[in-house]
Amino acid sequence: MKKHLLIPVLFIALLQNTIAIAQELKPANLFSTGMVLQQNAPVPVWGTAKPNSKVTVTFDTQKETTKADKNGKWMLKLAPLKASKIGKDMVISADTEIVLSNVLVGEVWICSGQSNMQFKVNSVPEIKSLEPFARNIRTFQVKNIVSLEEADDVTGRWEVTTPSSAVAFGFAYFLESIGDVPVGIILSSWGSSSIEAWMPRDMTNDLPYFKTIMDDFDKDVTTQNRLKKAINSPKGWNIKEDIFMRRQPNVVYNAMMKPLAPYACQGLVWYQGERNTRYLSGVPEVTEANWFHKVSGMKEYGDILKLWIENYRKQWLNENMHFAIVMLPGYGKGTHTTPTIDSKSPTAESWAWMRESQLQALDLKNTSVINTIDLGSETNIHPTDKFPIGQRLALLAAKNTLGIDVLAAGPMLDKVEAKNNTLTVHLKNSTGLKTNNKKSPTGFWIADASLNWKIANAKIEGETVILQNKDIAHPEFIRYAFAGKPDVNLVNSANLPAYPFRTDAD
Template sequence: MPGLTGKNVMGALTLLTACAAAPAAAASDPAGRPVFARVFSDHAVLQRDRPITVWGSADPAQQLSVTLGNSTVALRADKTGHWRTRLPAMAAGGPYTLTVSGAGGTTTLADIKLGDVYLCGGQSNMEFPARLSTGSWNGIVAAPNDDMRFLTIAHDSEPAPLDDLKHPAAWQIVAPDTVGDASAVCYYMARSLQKTEKVPIGFIHSSWGGTTIQSWIGAASLRSYKPFEQGVAAVSLMASNPAEAMAREGQKREAWWDAHDPDAAAQRAWIAPGYDDSAWSSMVPAGSWKEAGIPALADFDGVAWFRTTVTLTEAQAKAANRLALGPIDTYDTAWVNGVRVGSGSIAWVWRDYEVPAGAFRAGPNVIVLRVLSGGQGGGLTGQPKVRGIGTADGQFIPIASPWRYKMGMRARGLSIASSPWAVPTSLTTLYNGMIAPLAGYGFKLAAWYQGEANADKAAEYRTLLPLLMRDWRKNFAQPYLPFLVVQLTSYGAVAASPGKSDWAALREAQAQSVAADPHAGLVVTIDVGDRTDIHPSQKAVVGERLARAARAVAYGEPVTPGGPEAVGVVRSGNDLVVRFKNINGGLRTYSANVAIGFEACIADRCSYVPGTIQSDSVVLGGANRPEVTRVRYAWADAPFVNLYSADDLPAAPFELPVPQGS
């Protein structure tokens, strides 16, 4: 499935449904000592050559002083216990200590360095760990470098922006025993830039496999895009009034069921804890219902209901706060003792529903699921051991009883939209939990590696990617923050003839967004994909190409950010001529004396045309027919390409209009 991470493949991704308002920054410690926000720790790297913002929490109205090196500032915490201040800009160097002091004591962070800090975000290909990348043995063994540090942000989905990270975080020095779990692409980019810039480098990795871009945009920006306006409002309601938000979402879902299932109203009686299900059949799901060895389910597509009972002690019921079900294929709604606790709409995502206080009770607890299959296997597709009840004190109480089930209507081709706060297609919640708490930190650049989860909505992405870049720049108070965008690589069906390609259209949306932004750079990866694996392992190559783009866009070095880019098509006699920039010494083809992957298009019909290199151009011989309106290159999910610059960078995929006339 698009966007799965290695952890997802091993069954560790969970669906988080946020059900509470965003917490304030962490309070000072019990002794009253002021503390820093969690993004700060020993070994941190702070951005050089710009004022340094630091923040944290303390007892309300406490008088404080913050010191970094030879600079000290005095301040007072506000009435809620938050504090934030700015230290003077400093040149690259260190190590230093960073301290905050107050009446309750002093917190000291050691081994702080000044250098350049990179923010790396996106989905699973950014999350892909260095230890799994091609050549990782040499890359990690050679890793020890005191001037490279990294911080990985834990997954967190929130309905409102956080002032501080919810989960503990710690900067780590790059070493063989630490960097293996770091973002491979972010590490290889940082490693390359550290060699050339020769200053301390820090990289902060904040990504989540399978997630859509709209999850990573702040609410104020995202609500300006009309299709998401109501969804963002629903997420805001989830922050302020979770019960009301869940009730409204439940009403919408039940209205959908009333419109699509003639038995929906009668079957709602099956949700009640006291309903007698003794006549239902019984099973212990350990895979899809089609694979359960039950003849009636072997070819069944449609709706099935499941009920089971878990007995809790009084202490367990008081502490119980979540329901873990593993993956479900495909659309489900879950109830605990008649209380709706969540819904899911993606088959590979693990359901982990937060349950409101009071829903569980001492004694028998009835769990009810309504599942609509998506045309594949259907049902609770994980292993029984992953299903259980979680508690606030860390217990996991397995669901050991068999599930009773009853088939409902047969149906194929139906789908139900996800709740707007449901990962991985949530609106704004990952920004709230994993980006908003970083505001003020100071970055040299941001690298964005995402798009697989939005590949079927290229037109929408043309709006959302520029919106994300503007949103982060605004919220980080860095209006010219350089953005480096990794273009989708090659994955999926190999085209034997020209045709439609969602992945190609998404690549074009990425390219157009970058071309319209003077502070952005595009990294082309079309030649280092894997058509059978959405997670290609050549991350060192991607990281090196990101570093090159950074040298051009973020550091202003006199290099091109990447390889050949088509800038226009002209008619010339019987031919069409495509001119390129960034040829870096010339164009070349590999394994043939013609360039493959070019297409000339008449309306919606396109034909392959071989190209020959002529200086900075590719000539498409005989392709100049009056009715031709467009030229495309590498327009497929997994195209084969052989056009490169003299310095071995691939030509970027494109679609360009052909002007009318001679």
Template sequence: MLCFSLLLNSQTIKVACVGDSVTFGAGIEDREENSYPQQLQERLGANYKVENFGFSGATLLKNGHKPYWKTAEFRQSQDFLPNIVIIHLGLNDQGNNNWPDHQDDFEQDYLEMIARYKNLSSKPEVMICKMTPTFSGHHWFEEGMRESFKDIQAKIERVAKKAEVQIIDLHEPLYRFPEYFPDNLHPTKEGAKVIADKVYAAITGDYGGLILPVLYGENMVLQRNEPINFNGTANADETITVLFNKVSKTVNADVHGKWQVTFPAMKAGGPFALKFATAKTSVEIKSVYLGEVWLASGQSNMDFKVREMDNAATVLKDSLNPQVFLFSMDGKVLSDKPYTEDELNDCNADAYFKNSGWTASTTENLNDFSAVAYAFAYQLQKHLGVPIGIINNAVGGAPIQSWISRESMEQHPETVSLLNDTHLHPKVDTWVAERAALNMREVSKIGVRARHPYHPTMLFDAGMMPIRDYKIKGVIWYQGESNTEHVNLHSKLFKLLVADWRSHFKNPELPFYYVQLSSIHRTNWGEFRNSQRLLLEIPNTGMAVSLDVGHASDVHPKHKWVVGERLSKIALHKTYAVEIPFSGPLLDFVNVNKNRLEVHFKHGQGLKILGNTSVNDIYIAGPDRKFVPAQSKIVNDVLQVWSPEIETPRFVRYGYTSFSNGNLVNSANLPASTFSNSIN
């Protein structure tokens, strides 16, 4: 309100940018033009006068190693008699030469600085900033200062409440753009622009007017039987009216431009009309459905298109379903050549995905949609009889680490290493590392700040952050081909991924159903499939076996309908309590009976052998773990295995050959998983 009154009186509004090297613009080429205060000046225009009072290395702490209090810039910022003061301090306070001894002084020192500015004769409005990121590659992070950084951020929030000043979050937008921080601490001019935009919005209240999340649009499906939260951004304090299914609710955007309104849970149905309106604009959505919403993600086998699958013509003719609604988030850039400048410009968290909007399942729309995801959604709709919304954001070749948030990756030394060294890292699968290096070969020559889609956290930032507030019922996941060289690391990353997504979707029990890799003549695939079986220890997960529909040389087998159907059986049973068989035989335990092993299974009712009189791809070993082919027979759903070469058998393997012809199934003809009781 101060800004508007001054403008009405035709007075120039003076803005003092107080801070450390980030405010000063250290490391930015042509700092005088590209530092955030100068970019802020350009955004605010002639009615404002913005001055940069940043001092490199400054601490907020009076007893810090370089207190801002003692600088000429502090005196000059007060002499400037500003109308608005923007304070961004704290980064240098996290240092081990400051925080351990003086952390208890931080809040009081900050409150005193705010008071010093507020007591100026110009009576300025003071705004304080949550710190810009210190990324894990910076030596401060590796010297154990991460907890200090978090502590300072929390104290800044408390200071804002105590002093009753507005807080500007500079951390969250920039945390998704590590490419803007070449030294992991100081932003480039692109990062400075993000800061300038945030400060501009805080000063003016201009957040771009009414903006709705990416998943809002015609034919959108909302999760039934759950409170319905609509949210978005608008200008500060702007009134938004939401009219849904003839019920109207009104809410005001907060000082940060954010708003949310909640409608009570509804049963499945639709179409319903939905309208968002402010005094200046409105958005009408004529058809909104209530039903079940699922996310399909992973890499190329999840992204594999309906038109490319086996029996595609039949599916596109006979399996269309007008109650299944599709949303595609397609990666814009995938290539086996060095990326061009235009492609590099799309390699960031804001631009990487091209979104289709919601479409009904017509032949035209279905052609280029995920075959596995559609088969899954089709079967759900067929059994549940309600609208199904299926969102697909899978990316070909993507390793699992690209789908995990930086918050989670920074918690573990092994994953921090992946974050800090993205060039040909030895724990990144060879093909993935080499493809990323090839694609990014010209980046320094072209001069674009970009991040490869296969780099850790990139696809999370680009593909998960924009949808994490949209309520979903569960996740189906088909990925792993790009992580088979490092089996144990993948298992750790998978557990991290599931916990991470459950945290961001605010649902600790979010169903997470995944596909076990198929068969192919490639090293490690049997071991990898067994490691995926063991991941079923994670609560509320399920695994669809696909080794029987693999291909000897093609990493993209075409029998996708059966894979989606198997995932649907898991969801129908575990999520919707439909009494149907949903799993093939899974190893339960092994008994030793003289010179034989007796293998017991979960879901082994009606255990049988397909197409042969003996079990294929079955091996046993003694204590030395030297495996030999085994003979076998089934007795009362128990598999007995033996070999004349093994007098004291201890260990068994099934389906461990990378391209397996395993033929064990249960009475529902669902295939047994690769398994072994020998874990080295």
């Protein structure tokens, strides 16, 4: 061989060897010892291998084979599996063999959102006390990180342990108990992140405001370089950089959600919205000081949420993927422009508008909204009363996804009848309608055409509530629990609170 050809030939050989090593058989990080697979649904399994090599996955009685593509990527699907509390081996083979042991089959849920989803078990004694009694619960904790491009894999692994999140653990504990089935939680959440942080770039096709945000982001070289520096820092990043990263649009989705699809799961629990309560409506003009305010307002959130759900279902190739939305609980502060409010007022710029938007998720099939209107804190955006949230999530999941016959939701508005000077409220889920303190129902306001709101005198008759006010001769409209931190006491026989509503249009 001529000397001048030696170096290029050696370089090519070295490069080919490096590629071969890099593409040796490897499942995606979601597939590891101790994992939980979704029952009663096709189960995609994927990873990398040498280009064009044959890959076989064996689990239980199934054996499926596929071929890696020219880039070494492969995916196959196992047929629907039956629930199993007995750990089994999954064997993945190509030129080498990988054995993933102690694999259970049950219910898999992604738990995502911002800080109230991250809120730790150790901060809620009632939930902490359940840990010794937990059985058949596994957790995959997704590392908090961002990416400028859609990532192929996540950082994390399955652990035979309960989630660190109070809400996620409470949900898993009660679901496992009610359903008598293993539960796997994929925990992917990050404090103070907006819904825009969790939105894929292709949602710019549906939402002009998000296209504007992403166009501005793409032009912002300073921000991109700052993100790259934090991501690549060998020492990690400080809290200031951490906040900066998680408050950017799209990049959290790229790193922490996109690589999870299409892992088979029953659904996604979404506890987010606080970051999007800063404005009643619209995307504000931002300055260097309030750069992180560039998010949608409360009134727009409902339509965005529905598009977001539909987009995720496409990512998971599952139009029946269930979405359980945790309603924001009571809170006494207002918006950025009107921070001080009367937390009992039905007209203040409060979280009531966000709750109304969150309830729009029910316009879509296979959705739930967990009512928290009786929970929360006047002054603490991170309330500790997370125990009921886990219970209510589990009840709705058991009813809506496992088909268990249980009263899972509180009373919801059905219709209103006007007669003389009264309004009669008919409710769904109203079996055993009562108040939890044996007093008259509270939280109802009524108005005539002038929209001059007055507190209603309310009384329960059967499974209806009769409303009136001596100063309103012809009441037309109702707002119930439509306030930042309303005082409410209306429940059904399962002691589940009535959902907030209003009957007037904007």
